[in-house]
Amino acid sequence: MPPRASDIPDARRMGQALDLAKRGIGLTSPNPPVGAIIVSTEGKVIGSGYHRKAGMPHAEIVAIDDALQLNSRALQGATIYVTLEPCSTHGRTPPCTQTIKDVGIRRVVFGAADPNPKHTNKSFTVLGANGIQVTGGVLEQECQEIIKPFTKWIMTGLPYVIVKVGQSLDGRITRPPEESQWLTSDSARAHGRRLRVRADAIIIGAETLRKDNPQLTLRDADLGMGKEQPWRVVLTRSGNLPPDARLFTDEFKDRTLVLSNLTFPELLKELGSRGMTTILIEGGGVVIGQAFQAQEVDEVHWYIAPRICGNGRSPLAGFALPHSVELDDVRVLPLADNVCITGVPVWPDLMPNPSVPEA
């Protein structure tokens, strides 16, 4: 006999929805990744789904359609678990709260509140007026974590900024002349390339284009799962770039963008206005230095190789910061003899996340 819905804690159900939501990370901009599962009155999972792409159905609708395929009456009295509060306004698609009500769902459990202050916790009123029970804030922190880029973008219009650095042990991002251009190991670089899946755009400076002539592409496996090649944005002052660079000649040349003479805040505004919610800066030191000086770095991934260079370029190109920047939520990940250190910069004016009221 299957357990009744009440036997399984909400948090465990939400964990399943969260796993689904994560499949959409990097695919949904400017929307957030969202996952949902539906549980019948008998406690059986009868539908599940996640948001796959902006313009396509929201997670709630995917899960409802999934359940309806099984049985048109199955949704009567059911509970839906969704990682993000259901929308109650018309966007590109009708409001999910309306559909939820229409199909006979009687309980809604969500993780993160809608980060848009205009809509935060609105579902309590909209759904409650229709006799639907609403519980918010289940696995709240985990559910907020995966929509951090969307939250920043909706609150500020600016994309979430990830910085990736590959350096020697003594903090140099270049090796002496006539040595290989690579510092970190093959496997550390492969590990770092996986960050591109999360990005709508990969940013480099003109100097990096000239020196490294990079491709900034995804692995085939990532393209296969529906991820578009991220934009490749080259920042330049002179505009004087080699026309035969890979970014201008390879199969993704239509996904290359050259932007001239922008301050870092202007750059973010420009990319945000194009609906980019996550960008990845891959160097060089000047772009990274500008990002730190503007206090606009949200996450860092620092790859360190066991090599001493003595001299060479620095990861922040020697930009003088008024204060050093502490990292929070630090993880140290050894990768054979390389190491990856990730963290979240602590800026003085941290913006609090919207929170759901106590249940």
Add this chain to the structure above:
Amino acid sequence: MPPRASDIPDARRMGQALDLAKRGIGLTSPNPPVGAIIVSTEGKVIGSGYHRKAGMPHAEIVAIDDALQLNSRALQGATIYVTLEPCSTHGRTPPCTQTIKDVGIRRVVFGAADPNPKHTNKSFTVLGANGIQVTGGVLEQECQEIIKPFTKWIMTGLPYVIVKVGQSLDGRITRPPEESQWLTSDSARAHGRRLRVRADAIIIGAETLRKDNPQLTLRDADLGMGKEQPWRVVLTRSGNLPPDARLFTDEFKDRTLVLSNLTFPELLKELGSRGMTTILIEGGGVVIGQAFQAQEVDEVHWYIAPRICGNGRSPLAGFALPHSVELDDVRVLPLADNVCITGVPVWPDLMPNPSVPEA
């Protein structure tokens, strides 16, 4: 019934001797740390010991004396396991090979051959002529590892050089003005201080003395186990040092040495001639840069804090090396949100260790 000697593999016995030898690390300069155990014909451990200090008995003699306390006949036919080939020449003490023969030991098993080319594997001849069976090279690599400083010193007259660095993630050893002088965490610094136990001298530059006014002392626990305060060596060009610095006024002021106008190779020669076999460089960047430029670094311990400084002093003070220096035998040790990376620089002209002939 105790097992016969032959039932226990030589490597396991040598492992016990090695554990004893390690107790002497940092205490025995200019001698190497050595451990020994003696096993009777019945396979019983009847004596053990390690070398505690130059001028005091060698490990073999300590173990023999230990066995003689038990029973004056116990050594007849016994086997001695010693991490380093027994000496066959008069030093401050009579040759151990003589004593081994005199007390009736019939088999000698050693780990590392005597690294002094004049004596390497001489014990085979000296002891063999007296009908004593000799086996060399048991746990050879491990036994060589702990005498690396002695090996370098006996071959070159120069001490083994350990470099310790504490830096920000982006490779800065100083923080912006008006911030704390510390980069790494309390526990990372405590971890780093343990390196001082291995050192005969701790080296700093004048700039580090002026800026940090360090003490460079041991923990009480280390002093308790018989370790002397290492020499504190300040390198200076001007000779202009603050007379009220801790190194000149604290209880160990007699263990402070100021050396002026020496190149790094000259410094090593000077310290080696004073019988120092291991030195620890704790900064700043100029001294560390000189050590790397001279290709005289044998081991590095790099502590990295989760903090971005942007600017500040570099661990090698920007010294241009002709080639970057790869590290071998790399270990990545996470220390909460700090990390310690250790390794052995690979220099072009590596000196091979002396090796015992195949058994």
